[in-house]
Amino acid sequence: MQYIDKERVVGQAWFAVKNEESWKEVVNYCDLGMPLAYAAQSGLVGELGDSAKGFIEEAYGILLESVELPADSEFASWADLNKAAIEQNGQ
Numbered sequence: 264m265q266y267i268d269k270e271r272v273v274g275q276a277w278f279a280v281k282n283e284e285s286w287k288e289v290v291n292y293c294d295l296g297m298p299l300a301y302a303a304q305s306g307l308v309g310e311l312g313d314s315a316k317g318f319i320e321e322a323y324g325i326l327l328e329s330v331e332l333p334a335d336s337e338f339a340s341w342a343d344l345n346k347a348a349i350e351q352n353g354q
Contacts, residue, residue: 270304
């Protein structure tokens with residue numbers, strides 16, 4: 264999966280769940296990666312460096328782990344990831 268796709272999913276996820284109590288632990292853990300992805304996707308920041316991209320990559324993995332999807336899962340959007348999680352796990 265390409266980095267830019269992970270950035271899109273993580274940014275969309277942050278916007279969707281940042282104020283949800285059930286996602287509080289994930290949002291707190293991904294306190295850099297999720298808002299960085301949102302900022303990058305929204306054009307609020309320029310090209311991200313490797314360390315910033317690493318936080319976003321980690322956040323993508325945490326999202327997958329949180330909804331019990333395989334680590335190699337690929338999605339084009341947060342909606343697609345969420346739909347897959349619901350179909351697989353009823354979450």
